[in-house]
Amino acid sequence: MANHTHVQNPKVDVQYRRKKNAEEMKHQIISFTLMIFLTLIAFFAVGYEGFSAWFAVPFILLLAVVQVIFQLYYFMHMSHKGHELPALFLYGGVVVAFVTVWAFLTIVWI
Amino acid sequence: MSTLARKKGVGAVIWDYLTTVDHKKIAILYLIAGGIFFLLGGLEAMIIRIQLAVPNNDFISAGFYNEVLTMHGTTMIFLAAMPLVFAMMNAVVPIQIGARDVAFPFLNSLGFWLFFFGGVFLNLSWFLGGAPDAGWTSYASLSLASPTHGIDFYVLGLQISGLGTLIGGINFLVTIINMRAPGMTYMRMPMFTWATFVTSALILFAFPPLTVGLIFMMMDRLFGGNFFDPALGGNTIIWEHLFWIFGHPEVYILVLPAFGIFSEIFATFSRKRLFGYSSMVFATVLIGFLGFMVWAHHMFTVGMGPIANAIFAVATMAIAVPTGIKIFNWLFTMWGGSIRFTTPMMYAVAFIPSFVIGGVTGVMNATAAADYQYHDSYFVVAHFHYVIVGGVVFALLAGAHYWWPKMFGKMLDEKLGKVTFWLFFIGFHLTFFIQHFLGLMGMPRRVFTFLPGQGFETGNMISTIGAFFMAAGTIVLLANVVITTVKGKRVGNDPWEDGRTLEWAVSSPAPEYNFAQTPLVRGLDAYWIEKMEGKKGLTPAEPLGDIHMPNPSILPFVISLGLFVAAFGFLFHQDHAWGTPVGIVGLLITLGAMFFRSIIDDHGFHIHKEEIMEAEKKGAGA
Numbered sequence: 001m002a003n004h005t006h007v008q009n010p011k012v013d014v015q016y017r018r019k020k021n022a023e024e025m026k027h028q029i030i031s032f033t034l035m036i037f038l039t040l041i042a043f044f045a046v047g048y049e050g051f052s053a054w055f056a057v058p059f060i061l062l063l064a065v066v067q068v069i070f071q072l073y074y075f076m077h078m079s080h081k082g083h084e085l086p087a088l089f090l091y092g093g094v095v096v097a098f099v100t101v102w103a104f105l106t107i108v109w110i
Numbered sequence: 111m112s113t114l115a116r117k118k119g120v121g122a123v124i125w126d127y128l129t130t131v132d133h134k135k136i137a138i139l140y141l142i143a144g145g146i147f148f149l150l151g152g153l154e155a156m157i158i159r160i161q162l163a164v165p166n167n168d169f170i171s172a173g174f175y176n177e178v179l180t181m182h183g184t185t186m187i188f189l190a191a192m193p194l195v196f197a198m199m200n201a202v203v204p205i206q207i208g209a210r211d212v213a214f215p216f217l218n219s220l221g222f223w224l225f226f227f228g229g230v231f232l233n234l235s236w237f238l239g240g241a242p243d244a245g246w247t248s249y250a251s252l253s254l255a256s257p258t259h260g261i262d263f264y265v266l267g268l269q270i271s272g273l274g275t276l277i278g279g280i281n282f283l284v285t286i287i288n289m290r291a292p293g294m295t296y297m298r299m300p301m302f303t304w305a306t307f308v309t310s311a312l313i314l315f316a317f318p319p320l321t322v323g324l325i326f327m328m329m330d331r332l333f334g335g336n337f338f339d340p341a342l343g344g345n346t347i348i349w350e351h352l353f354w355i356f357g358h359p360e361v362y363i364l365v366l367p368a369f370g371i372f373s374e375i376f377a378t379f380s381r382k383r384l385f386g387y388s389s390m391v392f393a394t395v396l397i398g399f400l401g402f403m404v405w406a407h408h409m410f411t412v413g414m415g416p417i418a419n420a421i422f423a424v425a426t427m428a429i430a431v432p433t434g435i436k437i438f439n440w441l442f443t444m445w446g447g448s449i450r451f452t453t454p455m456m457y458a459v460a461f462i463p464s465f466v467i468g469g470v471t472g473v474m475n476a477t478a479a480a481d482y483q484y485h486d487s488y489f490v491v492a493h494f495h496y497v498i499v500g501g502v503v504f505a506l507l508a509g510a511h512y513w514w515p516k517m518f519g520k521m522l523d524e525k526l527g528k529v530t531f532w533l534f535f536i537g538f539h540l541t542f543f544i545q546h547f548l549g550l551m552g553m554p555r556r557v558f559t560f561l562p563g564q565g566f567e568t569g570n571m572i573s574t575i576g577a578f579f580m581a582a583g584t585i586v587l588l589a590n591v592v593i594t595t596v597k598g599k600r601v602g603n604d605p606w607e608d609g610r611t612l613e614w615a616v617s618s619p620a621p622e623y624n625f626a627q628t629p630l631v632r633g634l635d636a637y638w639i640e641k642m643e644g645k646k647g648l649t650p651a652e653p654l655g656d657i658h659m660p661n662p663s664i665l666p667f668v669i670s671l672g673l674f675v676a677a678f679g680f681l682f683h684q685d686h687a688w689g690t691p692v693g694i695v696g697l698l699i700t701l702g703a704m705f706f707r708s709i710i711d712d713h714g715f716h717i718h719k720e721e722i723m724e725a726e727k728k729g730a731g732a
Contacts, residue, residue, distance in 0.1 A: 085287055089314070100402070103406070107415075107421055108418050
């Protein structure tokens with residue numbers, strides 16, 4: 001089926017694949033550096049006394065979301081082809097969970 | 111080793127079924143286990159109806175009534191309807207998509223055994239101090255106050271069998287995504303496969319909330335937690351939310367496969383392509399999605415406030431739209447078709463008005479203001495039996511008749527099948543239609559008796575008579591199964607003669623490897639297309655070759671047995687000194703079996719080309 005794109009003959013397009021891999025490696029290193037940088041900012045945001053909790057908590061949550069996206073797309077290969085369905089189910093789960101929590105926070109709250 | 115064409119003794123057959131990873135045999139296991147639990151749940155229903163036949167009855171005591179009522183609901187939903195749905199999925203879906211098995215045969219077997227041991231564990235409560243008695247919803251304020259171990263059996267039993275269901279659901283998702291034959295695009299999948307796909311996605315998202323709720327309940331009941339006890343700072347409503355965040359999708363988990371089964375039957379016996387196939391797919395997905403947005407309509411009277419009630423009421427009514435699309439599509443499928451009233455088709459035709467009644471009362475219940483009147487009355491009982499029996503049970507009976515030849519190679523007797531249908535159909539409406547009015551007159555649900563002179567006598571008597579009709583129908587069905595098994599004639603590939611989908615292109619029952627050559631699918635209703643072009647078989651997509659098969663394994667049975675033992679230990683750990691050690695031993699059995707699964711290299715085996723050719727020759731002559 002279409003999902004078997006990774007089962008290829010290793011001898012085909014060695015040159016092209018090497019270039020691709022190098023490019024991917026570059027992306028991974030960039031995102032890894034960014035992730036460490038974001039983590040440092042998060043520590044700073046919590047540690048710096050000029051920021052109140054009302055700023056720091058949503059801010060580090062936002063950074064966390066960015067990190068999850070980096071993780072999924074650059075390290076777990078969701079940016080590659082053939083990952084449409086995992087993405088669909090991931091986002092489906094996110095939507096369902098979000099709507100449920102949102103309903104609790106806005107209209108139900110126990 | 112290959113089990114092709116070999117005669118075996120009883121012991122070997124039992125061992126074969128204990129270790130099997132073949133989806134067709136697992137389907138039979140699900141059918142038998144689910145069927146037994148269905149009979150058990152039916153027996154409990156009969157006890158309820160006998161108790162309520164006349165006012166002030168003392169056939170059973172009030173406490174025992176609570177146990178019977180709780181176990182009737184729990185058994186029917188979790189241990190009868192769910193596994194019977196899984197029986198149909200296992201029997202048909204891999205063949206419908208042109209696959210040789212599910213994606214994870216080992217997990218398939220594990221899913222079954224977890225369900226089975228969970229169900230057995232739950233039912234052992236009858237003999238070990240009393241069954242659960244807080245209703246199938248087991249609301250925390252009732253269940254925390256329950257003095258026996260019944261609720262603990264409920265919590266641990268459902269946890270184990272729920273794990274099995276989750277595993278089964280994930281397995282079918284992966285199977286349908288990855289194992290479709292060449293040419294089987296998403297929009298060429300049979301409707302039952304689509305229903306299975308959406309159902310599996312619902313299982314994936316709906317069962318975790320139940321797991322969490324059950325863990326909370328287990329902590330509260332067995333390990334000194336206080337999630338639900340308001341006196342200790344907990345909140346009893348949390349259970350209700352968690353239960354219904356699971357529980358509402360659960361009813362779609364049951365009814366979507368039912369819709370799928372009927373879609374197949376309507377198309378086959380109207381000799382027409384399913385009307386509005388793409389809108390059917392769209393409606394199925396939409397129902398699945400909306401199913402997560404409406405859980406609080408079970409809780410209108412909890413006191414969530416008018417805004418929450420109004421929003422959930424409107425969301426609930428929205429589900430009637432895609433359901434309506436489906437109803438009209440089925441009607442238009444029949445319109446102009448050349449209809450054959452076989453037993454499955456009779457269930458399908460009877461399903462439409464029955465389910466519409468259940469849907470209409472559903473919209474009535476969804477009207478939050480009116481629901482304050484209906485809540486906890488027999489009106490609600492009538493409503494959910496109309497959707498569950500009129501939808502799911504009819505579908506399971508129809509599916510059993512429809513696919514029986516594919517599962518066992520013999521046709522169920524049509525005459526007896528029709529007798530079953532009429533007894534069940536008449537009995538069903540006799541039992542539950544009158545309950546709408548009993549509810550509107552004020553008869554509360556879940557109460558063990560009623561007083562004379564309140565106008566409930568006639569209605570309850572009629573309802574009980576109806577229940578006996580359904581019991582008679584079930585007995586005829588059992589007789590039919592026995593007679594067919596003993597005397598039935600072997601049938602060919604396509605015993606209904608109008609089969610449209612791939613499962614009718616292989617022998618009945620299908621060979622171990624399903625397809626000697628993976629078929630090439632050239633459109634919706636792949637087998638019908640080939641037939642219309644005058645071909646006898648499917649167009650192959652690969653040359654004939656050796657087929658790789660997974661080895662059978664006893665490990666799924668052992669893993670599940672370990673959890674069963676562990677559950678016993680932890681259930682009694684406060685009463686007996688042996689509780690905790692037994693629990694730990696059980697967990698060690700499970701983890702040990704999982705360890706062996708990890709370190710043993712199991713490469714499976716091959717069925718060789720010559721064996722396949724021989725088997726195919728025999729299959730063609732059968």
